[in-house]
Amino acid sequence: MIETQQSVVIHAPIGDVWTYAKDVERWAAIMPGYQTCDIADEDNSRWVLKVGVGGLVRTVKVQVHVDEWAGPESVTFSFKLEGDPVSGGGFYRAHAEGPNATGVMLSVRVIGGGPMAPMWEAMGGPLLPKFALAFAEQLKARIEESLGVSKAAAPRPRLFARLILWLRRLFG
Amino acid sequence: MIRNLPAHWDMETDLVAIGSGLAGLGAAITAHDHGTSALVLERADQLGGVTALSLGECWIPGSDPEAALGIEDSPESGFRYLKRLAMGYNEDLATLNLTVHAREALRWFTRAIGLKMMVIRDCPDYYFGHHNDAVKEGRLLEVEPFDAKTLGEWQERTRVSPVVPYGMTHPDMMEPGGSANMAKWDFALMGQRLAADIRCLGAGLAASFVKGAIDRNIPMHTGMNAVELIGDGTRIVGVRCEQDGRDVFVRANKGVVVAVSSYERNAGFNKTLGQQLDLGTMVFSTIDGANFRLTGPVGARVAKVPDVTLLGVRVPGEEMEDGSVLTRSVMAQIGLPHTIVVNRTAKRFGNEAFYREFFMKTDIIDGATQTHPNFPCWAILDAQAREKYIFGAVPPGQDFPEGMAVKADSLAALAAAIGLDPVTLEATVARFNSHAENAEDPDWGRGTHQWSAYMSGDPLNKPHPNFGTLTKAPFYAVQLTRMGGSAIPSTGVVADHHCRAIDWLGEPIPGLYVAGNSVARLETGAMMQSGVSNARGMTHGWLAGLHAAGKPSTLLESETKRLGL
Numbered sequence: 001m002i003e004t005q006q007s008v009v010i011h012a013p014i015g016d017v018w019t020y021a022k023d024v025e026r027w028a029a030i031m032p033g034y035q036t037c038d039i040a041d042e043d044n045s046r047w048v049l050k051v052g053v054g055g056l057v058r059t060v061k062v063q064v065h066v067d068e069w070a071g072p073e074s075v076t077f078s079f080k081l082e083g084d085p086v087s088g089g090g091f092y093r094a095h096a097e098g099p100n101a102t103g104v105m106l107s108v109r110v111i112g113g114g115p116m117a118p119m120w121e122a123m124g125g126p127l128l129p130k131f132a133l134a135f136a137e138q139l140k141a142r143i144e145e146s147l148g149v150s151k152a153a154a155p156r157p158r159l160f161a162r163l164i165l166w167l168r169r170l171f172g
Numbered sequence: 173m174i175r176n177l178p179a180h181w182d183m184e185t186d187l188v189a190i191g192s193g194l195a196g197l198g199a200a201i202t203a204h205d206h207g208t209s210a211l212v213l214e215r216a217d218q219l220g221g222v223t224a225l226s227l228g229e230c231w232i233p234g235s236d237p238e239a240a241l242g243i244e245d246s247p248e249s250g251f252r253y254l255k256r257l258a259m260g261y262n263e264d265l266a267t268l269n270l271t272v273h274a275r276e277a278l279r280w281f282t283r284a285i286g287l288k289m290m291v292i293r294d295c296p297d298y299y300f301g302h303h304n305d306a307v308k309e310g311r312l313l314e315v316e317p318f319d320a321k322t323l324g325e326w327q328e329r330t331r332v333s334p335v336v337p338y339g340m341t342h343p344d345m346m347e348p349g350g351s352a353n354m355a356k357w358d359f360a361l362m363g364q365r366l367a368a369d370i371r372c373l374g375a376g377l378a379a380s381f382v383k384g385a386i387d388r389n390i391p392m393h394t395g396m397n398a399v400e401l402i403g404d405g406t407r408i409v410g411v412r413c414e415q416d417g418r419d420v421f422v423r424a425n426k427g428v429v430v431a432v433s434s435y436e437r438n439a440g441f442n443k444t445l446g447q448q449l450d451l452g453t454m455v456f457s458t459i460d461g462a463n464f465r466l467t468g469p470v471g472a473r474v475a476k477v478p479d480v481t482l483l484g485v486r487v488p489g490e491e492m493e494d495g496s497v498l499t500r501s502v503m504a505q506i507g508l509p510h511t512i513v514v515n516r517t518a519k520r521f522g523n524e525a526f527y528r529e530f531f532m533k534t535d536i537i538d539g540a541t542q543t544h545p546n547f548p549c550w551a552i553l554d555a556q557a558r559e560k561y562i563f564g565a566v567p568p569g570q571d572f573p574e575g576m577a578v579k580a581d582s583l584a585a586l587a588a589a590i591g592l593d594p595v596t597l598e599a600t601v602a603r604f605n606s607h608a609e610n611a612e613d614p615d616w617g618r619g620t621h622q623w624s625a626y627m628s629g630d631p632l633n634k635p636h637p638n639f640g641t642l643t644k645a646p647f648y649a650v651q652l653t654r655m656g657g658s659a660i661p662s663t664g665v666v667a668d669h670h671c672r673a674i675d676w677l678g679e680p681i682p683g684l685y686v687a688g689n690s691v692a693r694l695e696t697g698a699m700m701q702s703g704v705s706n707a708r709g710m711t712h713g714w715l716a717g718l719h720a721a722g723k724p725s726t727l728l729e730s731e732t733k734r735l736g737l
Contacts, residue, residue, distance in 0.1 A: 056334030056335070056490065056492070056493075056498065057490070057491045057492065057493055057495075058489055058490050058491075059489040059490075060489075083489065083570075083573055084570075085567075085569070085570055114567065114568075114569040114570055115355050115559075115560075115567070115568050115569040116354065116355060116567045116568065116569070116570075118355065118359055119354065119355070119357065119359040119362075121359075122359030122360045122362070122363055123359045123360075123362050123363035123366065124363065125360070125363055126363045126364060126366075126367040127363065127366070127367055130367070
């Protein structure tokens with residue numbers, strides 16, 4: 001298992017941050033190559049991503065389950081890739097740092113399965129922190145932009161998706 | 173000679189290289205360093221060409237890295253080896269031209285651009301053990317890991333492969349047991365290389381040449397589609413390109429090098445220039461026969477050698493950037509233990525572990541029945557294979573994606589499910605199994621080439637890297653797809669030993685050069701040897717650059733005399 005925690009400060013009240021963040025589809029839309037987010041119910045969704053790097057485009061399907069809604073301060077989730085032996089989970093924590101500032105921490109863990117588990121985890125190790133930070137910064141940018149606080153664009157979190165594709169090269 | 177001069181020129185240089193693989197970049201760099209200005213035109217939006225898709229192997233007999241290891245070899249021995257592979261479909265002077273110049277070209281690029289090539293240890297020639305001039309190791313070279321961050325603004329615009337693990341060198345892959353033993357690879361190293369964008373194999377090789385061009389400030393224009401050569405009535409003097417819907421005229425005072433690879437993405441050309449039907453491919457869309465469209469109107473001659481048809485699979489959920497179907501080769505996987513390939517009669521039809529032989533069998537035509545008796549065909553695997561080995565990008569221990577394979581609890585049920593005769597399939601597997609236990613294949617000679625163990629086998633498997641019984645249910649059948657030779661074509665433009673394009677009367681076309689996979693494979697004829705295509709690209713580019721700069725090599729003449737050819 002590999003795990004990382006990354007934090008950002010969003011320049012918005014915690015209530016406004018929650019209004020944005022409680023929508024699962026918005027989380028899916030941050031992912032690279034976002035195609036669709038099928039909401040099965042309040043707790044379950046299926047994200048379809050079409051990720052392209054270096055000539056290869058691959059459809060990646062992710063089953064996402066919210067284990068616990070405890071907004072505006074906390075969400076706990078788990079996920080599983082369809083077709084790849086990768087699962088994981090994590091949590092979102094938010095706390096007010098002032099009337100117009102919210103500290104957000106994202107924790108993500110990834111668990112590789114099957115005979116190639118060491119590969120998923122060893123190669124994901126250097127990339128997961130970068131991915132989680134990019135995701136958190138993208139979330140911050142989108143929330144601030146939606147509230148008119150900032151128009152600064154953060155880079156999309158490509159690296160982990162790139163890992164999935166890069167690993168697929170191993171088998172070509 | 174055509175005369176179609178434009179009213180104005182948009183750019184001017186001495187040598188225009190069309191294409192940015194090893195051949196095009198090599199020609200531009202060589203010309204530049206010999207006092208001739210050059211620029212590179214690339215139709216795609218990334219540099220690197222098919223070189224970047226490859227395993228990056230360069231087959232060079234008698235190279236300095238080989239000599240440094242004390243391996244006894246020579247270009248002359250390499251010539252004899254290729255000549256035998258060619259089975260008479262080559263031209264001896266073309267074969268000799270490649271083998272005597274490849275070493276010199278490598279020397280030059282090593283000095284000029286700091287190219288760092290190393291011997292791939294323990295990697296034999298295909299026919300080692302079957303041919304006196306084949307070597308156990310030494311001729312196949314690869315680039316040392318290359319830091320792509322040094323490419324600056326070109327880093328993201330230099331191509332990598334969609335199907336090759338370009339973060340690993342051959343020893344990184346092979347020393348733990350090859351792709352058959354991937355669980356033993358150093359994944360921490362791979363993760364570090366990915367994060368740092370350190371490129372190996374073909375991607376590293378292509379990046380090395382891109383860096384060479386960057387260091388020389390050689391202009392490189394992407395998105396520039398060369399559509400027509402321009403002549404002044406006596407020679408080729410430029411090229412008309414299309415870029416963003418407008419014409420761009422580029423003047424070439426000393427010549428144009430067409431190094432645009434081949435035609436694998438052109439189904440019509442595959443069918444009529446080769447005799448290949450319904451080819452799958454892993455190459456990008458610009459590999460569509462531009463070499464013929466450019467050089468044909470000015471009278472360049474073409475020549476053909478026997479086709480190379482690989483077998484591959486399509487993995488559901490994968491596609492190429494342009495939305496077209498991506499086909500992955502399985503040639504290195506069908507020779508693994510617990511795996512065979514059968515045709516429509518449920519019988520094996522070749523040595524699955526040696527694809528130099530196998531691809532010659534795929535497209536055989538039976539005139540009596542008017543069929544391809546060996547196509548369609550299926551890979552048959554058992555549970556042991558799935559537990560241990562990848563197949564078509566599906567990792568071991570993982571289910572095939574829906575639609576990719578048929579699964580059954582018995583061979584008879586598997587045969588019935590794919591429309592084969594159950595009794596025959598059971599008999600085929602039983603016969604293979606009976607010999608596999610003794611690591612023998614009296615029918616097709618599987619496992620008799622050392623190269624098969626290296627590239628198509630599991631070196632840790634006992635009793636033999638290429639043998640293992642199919643006995644454990646469930647069983648799987650994967651229908652295979654015809655696939656092109658990764659832009660290694662059967663038909664190309666004929667060139668002389670300076671890589672000048674030749675017309676139908678046998679005369680060089682002034683001002684026109686061809687290089688790399690755009691050139692007819694008259695060096696290797698019937699067979700291929702891994703690493704020859706990259707060696708051709710490097711050597712052709714160097715020879716064309718030298719000639720355009722007015723400093724042609726004279727080595728072939730002296731070697732021809734010395735050898736009495």
